[in-house]
Amino acid sequence: MKRGFAGLIAIVGWLAIALEFYLTLARPRVDGVDPSERIIRFFSYFTILTNLLVAIATTAIAFFPTSRLGKFFSRPTVETAIAVYITIVGVVYSLLLRESLTGLWAIANHAVHDVIPIAFVVYWFICTPKAGLKWADPAKWLIYPILYFAYSLIHGAYTNWYPYNFADMGTLGYAVGLRNAGFVLVSFFVLGIVFVAVGRTFSRTAKALSN
Numbered sequence: 001m002k003r004g005f006a007g008l009i010a011i012v013g014w015l016a017i018a019l020e021f022y023l024t025l026a027r028p029r030v031d032g033v034d035p036s037e038r039i040i041r042f043f044s045y046f047t048i049l050t051n052l053l054v055a056i057a058t059t060a061i062a063f064f065p066t067s068r069l070g071k072f073f074s075r076p077t078v079e080t081a082i083a084v085y086i087t088i089v090g091v092v093y094s095l096l097l098r099e100s101l102t103g104l105w106a107i108a109n110h111a112v113h114d115v116i117p118i119a120f121v122v123y124w125f126i127c128t129p130k131a132g133l134k135w136a137d138p139a140k141w142l143i144y145p146i147l148y149f150a151y152s153l154i155h156g157a158y159t160n161w162y163p164y165n166f167a168d169m170g171t172l173g174y175a176v177g178l179r180n181a182g183f184v185l186v187s188f189f190v191l192g193i194v195f196v197a198v199g200r201t202f203s204r205t206a207k208a209l210s211n
Contacts, residue, residue, distance in 0.1 A: 002127040007062030009119050013055035016111035017048065023104055044155060045163045046148055047093070050085045051112045054120055057082055076129045080199060081141040083124040084192045088145075090117030091191075092184065096166055130199035138192025145188050149181050 024042045025035060033041070042048060057079070060069040072078060093113040101109055152162060153169065162168040162177075167184075169177040 003062045005123050006058040010055055010058035010062055013116050019108040047089050050089050054086055077137055079128045080195050083121055084195055086117045086120050131203045133196045133199040138189050141192050
């Protein structure tokens with residue numbers, strides 16, 4: 001069941017990312033940006049990077065389970081970290097960034113912001129072993145979003161373009177932009193604690209029922 005579910009998520013994930021990439025190049029929503037810059041911007045969104053992470057992880061788990069990547073991404077701590085990241089994608093989009101789109105853009109956005117986050121969290125609940133999750137894990141999981149924000153800060157300083165308006169240093173200023181980014185990082189940590197708490201509770205309950 002685990003490999004089948006992961007495989008389904010992988011297929012949907014790759015199709016969604018491919019559709020977003022095609023639309024970014026063929027039907028750009030912003031005029032005056034050359035194709036090379038569109039590609040750079042495409043891979044500068046946390047949404048796209050995290051959906052890529054989900055697609056790579058589920059592909060490895062489903063189709064290459066005995067490979068190094070398959071074994072790595074099958075670790076409970078790694079699967080839980082990815083669940084936290086993709087949940088933030090869905091929550092932040094729903095609360096701060098959701099827009100009214102039509103046609104293929106609506107399909108693509110719905111897939112990467114709603115379908116994949118929900119599907120992977122359900123996968124985590126059903127398929128991820130939860131024994132061994134530690135309270136210190138959420139702090140370690142912050143490495144990825146911290147590196148992402150650092151990249152966005154450096155890239156934005158050179159290009160004056162930021163992928164998300166709540167962390168647009170050019171418009172908001174560094175004080176407000178960094179404060180907002182800090183709030184998001186705190187959200188990552190708090191959500192990580194929630195996932196660990198839920199996982200440890202599930203693990204204890206399963207152990208008690210098996211005795």
